[in-house]
Amino acid sequence: MSSIGQSVEKAFTTMTSTKKVVDLQRDIQKPQAGQPRLTTDHGVKVADTDNWLKIIGSETETQPIEPKSGKNGPSLLEDQIGREKIHRFDHERIPERVVHARGTGAHGYFTVSSDRASKYTFAPVLTDSSRTTPVFVRFSTVQGSRGSADTVRDVRGFAVKFYTEEGNWDIVGNDIPVFFIQDAIKFPDFVHAVKPEPHNDVPQGQSAHNNFWDFVGLQPESAHMVMWVMSDRGVPRSFRMMQGFGVNTFTLQNAAGQRHFVKFHFIPELGVHSLLWDEALKINGQDPDFHRKDLSEAIESGAYPKWKFAIQTIPESREHEFEFDILDATKVWPQESVPLEEIGELVLNRVVDEFFPETEQVAFCTSHVVPGIGFSDDPLLQGRNFSYFDTQISRLGVNWEELPINRPICPVFNHNRDGKSRHRIVKSEVNYWPNRKDIGRPVTGEEGGYVEHAQYLQGIKKRARGIKFQEHFDQAQLFYNSLSAYERAHLVSAIGFELSHCEDPVVYKSYIDVLNNIHFDLAKAVAVKVNGEVPTKPGRENNGKKSKGLSQLDFLPKEPTIVSRRIAILISDGFNAVEMQAVRAALTSAKAVCYLIGPRRNYIRPMAGQDFGPGVFADHHFDSQRSTLFDAIYIPSGEEHVKTLGKNGRVVHWVREAFGHCKAIAAVGEGVGFLRDDVRLPGIDLFAPSRDQDSDEVVTSYGVVTTGKYSISSAVTDVLNIA
Ligand code: HDE
Numbered sequence: 068m069s070s071i072g073q074s075v076e077k078a079f080t081t082m083t084s085t086k087k088v089v090d091l092q093r094d095i096q097k098p099q100a101g102q103p104r105l106t107t108d109h110g111v112k113v114a115d116t117d118n119w120l121k122i123i124g125s126e127t128e129t130q131p132i133e134p135k136s137g138k139n140g141p142s143l144l145e146d147q148i149g150r151e152k153i154h155r156f157d158h159e160r161i162p163e164r165v166v167h168a169r170g171t172g173a174h175g176y177f178t179v180s181s182d183r184a185s186k187y188t189f190a191p192v193l194t195d196s197s198r199t200t201p202v203f204v205r206f207s208t209v210q211g212s213r214g215s216a217d218t219v220r221d222v223r224g225f226a227v228k229f230y231t232e233e234g235n236w237d238i239v240g241n242d243i244p245v246f247f248i249q250d251a252i253k254f255p256d257f258v259h260a261v262k263p264e265p266h267n268d269v270p271q272g273q274s275a276h277n278n279f280w281d282f283v284g285l286q287p288e289s290a291h292m293v294m295w296v297m298s299d300r301g302v303p304r305s306f307r308m309m310q311g312f313g314v315n316t317f318t319l320q321n322a323a324g325q326r327h328f329v330k331f332h333f334i335p336e337l338g339v340h341s342l343l344w345d346e347a348l349k350i351n352g353q354d355p356d357f358h359r360k361d362l363s364e365a366i367e368s369g370a371y372p373k374w375k376f377a378i379q380t381i382p383e384s385r386e387h388e389f390e391f392d393i394l395d396a397t398k399v400w401p402q403e404s405v406p407l408e409e410i411g412e413l414v415l416n417r418v419v420d421e422f423f424p425e426t427e428q429v430a431f432c433t434s435h436v437v438p439g440i441g442f443s444d445d446p447l448l449q450g451r452n453f454s455y456f457d458t459q460i461s462r463l464g465v466n467w468e469e470l471p472i473n474r475p476i477c478p479v480f481n482h483n484r485d486g487k488s489r490h491r492i493v494k495s496e497v498n499y500w501p502n503r504k505d506i507g508r509p510v511t512g513e514e515g516g517y518v519e520h521a522q523y524l525q526g527i528k529k530r531a532r533g534i535k536f537q538e539h540f541d542q543a544q545l546f547y548n549s550l551s552a553y554e555r556a557h558l559v560s561a562i563g564f565e566l567s568h569c570e571d572p573v574v575y576k577s578y579i580d581v582l583n584n585i586h587f588d589l590a591k592a593v594a595v596k597v598n599g600e601v602p603t604k605p606g607r608e609n610n611g612k613k614s615k616g617l618s619q620l621d622f623l624p625k626e627p628t629i630v631s632r633r634i635a636i637l638i639s640d641g642f643n644a645v646e647m648q649a650v651r652a653a654l655t656s657a658k659a660v661c662y663l664i665g666p667r668r669n670y671i672r673p674m675a676g677q678d679f680g681p682g683v684f685a686d687h688h689f690d691s692q693r694s695t696l697f698d699a700i701y702i703p704s705g706e707e708h709v710k711t712l713g714k715n716g717r718v719v720h721w722v723r724e725a726f727g728h729c730k731a732i733a734a735v736g737e738g739v740g741f742l743r744d745d746v747r748l749p750g751i752d753l754f755a756p757s758r759d760q761d762s763d764e765v766v767t768s769y770g771v772v773t774t775g776k777y778s779i780s781s782a783v784t785d786v787l788n789i790a
Contacts, residue, residue, distance in 0.1 A: 088174060107147075124138045167209055174417040217358035224242075371414050371416045482507055551620050584606040631658060638708060640671055697725070698731070702732075726746075
């Protein structure tokens, strides 16, 4: 490698290295071509890995035995090398996660950006700005199994493991701030209802079936969360463009021993964006790995995903001041009464080296907190604190915290022993406390030991829920009221789609009653679509309340950006390669990712007079990719090329489909004519020819069509202006 190459590699390694990444190096093998040589698991070099040990027989006793021409005889059980290979293969699969089975992960780091949190907590991970805390984040869907598609309508998991100097801290969150149920004891019912139905194991990666809607119809506490997941939040454009929420109420404890209730928020730098349902459905088939590829492509291209980390806090003394219970996970804390305070930043900057030992074996626990951070009496959280550790035992075995991806970066020592697959070897005569040797002594709070906040409690033991847990529609209304008109329209279509997939009239008819408690218009619109009973009056009065931070429109990036957006450049023979290069350079310098799509994956010839050797190489051909996989399209000028595009039905469909999905479509010169005459896009007057500032004459005819999904069209316009 050249010295420049080496220094680039060194810089990259340093940038993406954290204490955890260094820790993982202890277990990483980096095989080179030809080295190491093949061995068995017990280290014996293997001479033949292609043929099972067997008898090669001769036709007759007298015929000589020739290995190459001899007759195939029985395979021998004796072959310990063959047996080991098959044994290891037979046991490759571990149980998939009972929920959130499909996911993808990445390494990164967390830094503190303000000392605001020290009012609330003494945890250095949230207060010490000199620290860089390594993290591992796993994003997931909930319903589908490991092999399901990425762009299904579902909640997304957003689980963060902070490897702090004081031990591991896990926020096992989602991209939606509330949950379907209030009490952990309902979780098995909820999961059984949403997962494939028991009699036929259908459907996969979807909630559009009788049992889910039957359950949520009968369990009205889910109404608020159903609104969120049926909104555009259920189909994110990318893991990098969604929020993350801790959902449950945790607590923070400060140096003076005061306690605050807290909610955790991650806010993406790129804004919150979604797919359209039609795009999501198509991508499911076209590229089921769309989200996982998107994450690794962005990280590998240096467009590191970033989130602001913010907290909402309520002092213990104000716990009962709200009309909802602040420990109820089906409620948000409206920002108007509990503002967000930004305290840090999360960055993902390194893809995993191997999926299974890292992403599949990473295991999170809500019960993993560090001193300064604690739990609340949120009944969902209390159950989760039991459930996660338990599920890791069945998935990975009792010593799961010794696995490289799960082990803390700080020292671990205790008297827990044995169990399956124990790695650590402790050289000591005692494995209990107290002991005569003073080994493994507990640590006081002053020395950094975890001390629970003392809490006064009085009450009766009972199976019940607090009084404020009985209200279920106020915030579902708040959410619906806060959406823009187009978000509401998407919500109506989504519920309409789902209920139309329920065959049992009891199910879809009764869910209309739930919707009518949220909004009269919503209930009527859905009822008409799905053949439900159209209500004649609202189920309850609308509270008319709205709140900030519920509509996705509140999370557009401050400036329109095309960072990491995928742009397709449609070319064919005779295109203007000089112009294309200028536009591509401008798009790339704005950090978009451009792909050339042509009639074949090969060299495409530019227009006469342009010298590009054999041509410009197209990354894909028109049939191998679809417009749904891109955020914007650009068509360069060139008479011959545009004529060819116009005759190709696939290309015309490409552009029409992108237009239908509100994507930015840019064209220059004859490309504009192609859009007007061949594709025949409506809204042609949206085209903006570039004029000379002084003479007002048209100097280039470029066009940017569409309504500006993701603000990309304005960003693309800017780029074209520069080009
Ligand atoms: Fe989970 N959840 N959950 N959950 N959950 C699991 O743990 C559970 C809940 C969430 O990427 C399981 O390791 C109960 C809320 C994520 O590995 C399991 C209850 C939220 C992940 C489990 C809930 C979540 C899980 C399955 C109700 C959002 C994936 C595999 C009391 C805040 C983590 C595993 C990863 C995974 C139990 C409710 C998020 C069975 C009992 C609320 C992101 O233990």
